[in-house]
Structures are given as C-alpha cells and as structure tokens.
Amino acid sequence: MRNAQEEEPPDPQLVRLDNMLLAEGVAGPEKGGGAAAAVSAATSSGGMSPDSSLEHSDYKSKLSQIRNIYHTELEKYEQACSEFTTHVMNLLREQSRTRPVSPREIERMVAIIHRKFSSIQTQLKQSTCEAVMILRSRFLDARRKRRNFSKQATEVLNEYFYSHLSNPYPSEEAKExxxxxxxxxxxxxxxxxxxxRIRYKKNIGKFQEEANLYAMKTALGATQSEESPHTPNSTGSGSFSLSGSADCFLGVPPMNGEQPSYHMGAQDAPSRFSDRLYSTRESRTNGNWQEQNTPPSATSPGSDHSDNSD
DNA sequence: AAAGATGATTCCAC
DNA sequence: GTGGAATCATCTTT
Known part of the structure; x- marks a missing residue:
C-alpha cells in the first residue's frame, strides 16, 4: 500500500523516444518558444549562409507541423485516458453497492488503463520520431545539396593526386x-x-588522359618553377607540391590496350623524405596501393542476389 | 530523358 | 581513427 507502484518501470525504449523528441524540439514544453529556438540553434549553429536559409525555414515549418500534430494527438490521448479512467471508476463505484470492491482492485484497474494508453502514446512517439527522421534525411542530408567543386579546386586536387600517384594518401598537413x-x-x-583512388583504380584507362595532362603540367612546373603562389607559412617543410615529379610518369607508361601492371614496388624513390615527414600511417599502404587491379566486367555477371528487404 | 560524372554517406575490415 | 567498396543523390553532358 505504501509504495504503490503505479509508476511503470521506466521503459528504456520510451525513454529513448522521449529524449530524441526532446532533442529534435518536438516534445518541447511550448511551441514557438524554446523548442523552435533550440531547433534553429541545433541546425544552424555555425554560420548560416543565405542560401540554406530558405530550406531551413521550410524544414522548420514542416517540423512545427509535426510538432503540432504530435501535441494535439498526445493531448487527445491524455484526455481520453482520464475520461476512460473516471468512467471505469464510476462503474466500479456503482458496483460497490451490490458487491464488495476492494481499493486494491480499483488501483489495478487504473494501472491497466494507464498502461494501455501509454502504449498507445509510445506508438505515437515512435511514428513521430520516424517522421522527424525522414524530414531530417530529406532536408539535412548533404547529398541533396551537392555542388561540384570549382574548376580550380579540382585542378589543385588532381595535381596533387597525379604527382603522388605512387602513394596518393595526403597527410593531415597536406590535406589541410x-x-x-x-x-x-x-x-x-x-x-x-x-x-x-577508388575510381582511378577501377578504371585506369579512363584516367590515362587526365594523368598525362597533369603529369605534363607538373613536369613543366618542376622544370621552370617560376611562379609558386604558395603561402609560405607552413611548418617549415612545405613539401607536397612539386616534390615528386618522378611520380608523374608512373601513370603514363604502357597504354596500348594492355592492362598496365603498375609499379610492382621497387621504384618508389625513398629520397622523398619530405613526404615521409608528414605521413603518419602511410607505411600500411606504402607502394603498391592498387596491386589487385580487377579489369572491368570481371565480376560475376549472371548471379542473382535475391536480397529482399524493406 | 538517359547516361555519365561527382561529392557524400554508409558499411565493413583493420 | 583510417581507407576500400558500394551506394545514393545530385549535377552535367549527351
């Protein structure tokens, strides 16, 4: 009697749902106030470009729509729960005239009712979470607003890639x-x-032209080395740019309908110590980073997968 | 509109 | 944590 356990044990899944709804600003105390502020703070905490503000407002309106539905439904369920409870209580009271009804029984009935309704609420929360996740994936997934890099940017990246073709794994500093x-x-x-890396390895032939182009470009830059618009700060060993002109020709050679068997290993000049200064884990993939070169259409073509799943 | 290119994400092994 | 591979979603070219 003393510790009447009408409090259900804290269902971990329900707790998780609650936490998530709170985190997404759906289950906040009031609409329009703190919840919306929390959402906007969470989704646009950095510098918000005017480009994405449109989508964000769209996102927010959709989210508040979900929130409204969630709250009205929740309220409806709560009301129905209390109504039903009082109804049952009245029934029991009436019956207590004709037969003995212990307070224990009343408690049990109430507990049952609450459990039923809370399971319904859990379902509501679950579907709300689903809706929010879908909304998030639709608006916040970076894949949906992909922009190609600038021509110059890909130029720089390709230059590095093809001038380090024997080991195209830029270190942290180089990446920076x-x-x-x-x-x-x-x-x-x-x-x-x-x-x-993966696309080059998959189809070296297709990148041959590009490789030649950048090899030549880098070679020219290495011989003339006239203009180098580098920011001269870097930590005392700015190295990565035009140090490996030897690599440039690794990608060029035997292209005559034959699958070029690339540097089998011996010729990775160890004199490029400047690269090694940076590299932290390149020893793992040192040298032949693309040894097993599967020519196109080498996979099992006719095999069905019959992998059915929703 | 179809096909190809491309940046990002996800799953996995290490 | 990293990178490889597969995949997704979009952009670009045909």
Whole structure:
C-alpha cells in the first residue's frame, strides 16, 4: 500500500523516444518558444549562409507541423485516458453497492488503463520520431545539396593526386593545405581522395588522359618553377607540391590496350623524405596501393542476389 | 530523358 | 581513427 507502484518501470525504449523528441524540439514544453529556438540553434549553429536559409525555414515549418500534430494527438490521448479512467471508476463505484470492491482492485484497474494508453502514446512517439527522421534525411542530408567543386579546386586536387600517384594518401598537413587552397573542408579533401583512388583504380584507362595532362603540367612546373603562389607559412617543410615529379610518369607508361601492371614496388624513390615527414600511417599502404587491379566486367555477371528487404 | 560524372554517406575490415 | 567498396543523390553532358 505504501509504495504503490503505479509508476511503470521506466521503459528504456520510451525513454529513448522521449529524449530524441526532446532533442529534435518536438516534445518541447511550448511551441514557438524554446523548442523552435533550440531547433534553429541545433541546425544552424555555425554560420548560416543565405542560401540554406530558405530550406531551413521550410524544414522548420514542416517540423512545427509535426510538432503540432504530435501535441494535439498526445493531448487527445491524455484526455481520453482520464475520461476512460473516471468512467471505469464510476462503474466500479456503482458496483460497490451490490458487491464488495476492494481499493486494491480499483488501483489495478487504473494501472491497466494507464498502461494501455501509454502504449498507445509510445506508438505515437515512435511514428513521430520516424517522421522527424525522414524530414531530417530529406532536408539535412548533404547529398541533396551537392555542388561540384570549382574548376580550380579540382585542378589543385588532381595535381596533387597525379604527382603522388605512387602513394596518393595526403597527410593531415597536406590535406589541410589542400583544403585551404581549394576553399573546401578537410573532410571534403578526404572524400575527394577516397573517391579518386577508388575510381582511378577501377578504371585506369579512363584516367590515362587526365594523368598525362597533369603529369605534363607538373613536369613543366618542376622544370621552370617560376611562379609558386604558395603561402609560405607552413611548418617549415612545405613539401607536397612539386616534390615528386618522378611520380608523374608512373601513370603514363604502357597504354596500348594492355592492362598496365603498375609499379610492382621497387621504384618508389625513398629520397622523398619530405613526404615521409608528414605521413603518419602511410607505411600500411606504402607502394603498391592498387596491386589487385580487377579489369572491368570481371565480376560475376549472371548471379542473382535475391536480397529482399524493406 | 538517359547516361555519365561527382561529392557524400554508409558499411565493413583493420 | 583510417581507407576500400558500394551506394545514393545530385549535377552535367549527351
């Protein structure tokens, strides 16, 4: 009697749903006030470019729509719950005239009712979470507002890539420098190199022309080395730019309908110590970063997957 | 509109 | 944490 446990045990899943709704600003105390502010602070905490403000307002309006629905539904359920509870209580009271009704029984009935309604609420919260996630993925997914890098930026990235073709894994410092030069973030540089490596390896032939182009460009720059608009700060060993003209020709050679077996390993000149200064984990992928070169259409073509899942 | 190019994300192994 | 691979969603070219 004393510790009447009408409080359900804190269902961890329900707690998670509640937390998420709170974090998304859906389950905030009042609409328009703190919740919206929290959302806008969370989604646009950095510098908000005028470009994305339109989408953000769209996002916010949709989110508040969800929030309104959520709150009205929640209220409806709560009201229905209390109504139903009082109704049952009245029934029990009436029955208590004709038969003994213990207060224990009343408590139990109330608990049952509350449990039922709270499960309904949980479902509501779940579907609300789903809606929010869909909304987020639709508006906040960076893939949806992809912009190609500037011509000059890809130029810089390609120059680095093809001049370090034997080991196209820029160090942190190199990435930073590239990011600065290209006006993109470091993770974008990482993305670019990841994509470039995999796509280059997949179809070397297609990139042959490009490789030649940049090899020649870099070679010219190495021999003449007239203009170098570098920011001369970097930590005392600015190296990455035109140090490896030897690499330039690694990508060029035997292109005559044959699959070029690339540098089998021996010729990676160890004299480029300046690169090694930077590299932290390149030893893992040193040298032949693309040894197993599967020619196109080497996969099992006819095999069905029958991988069905929703 | 279809095909290709490209930046970003996700899943996995290490 | 990283990078490889597959994939997605968009942009660009055809």
């Amino acid at each position: 420098e590239l990011a600065k030069q290209c006006g993109i973030t470091m993770s974008q540089v990482s993305n670019w190199f990841g994509n470039k």
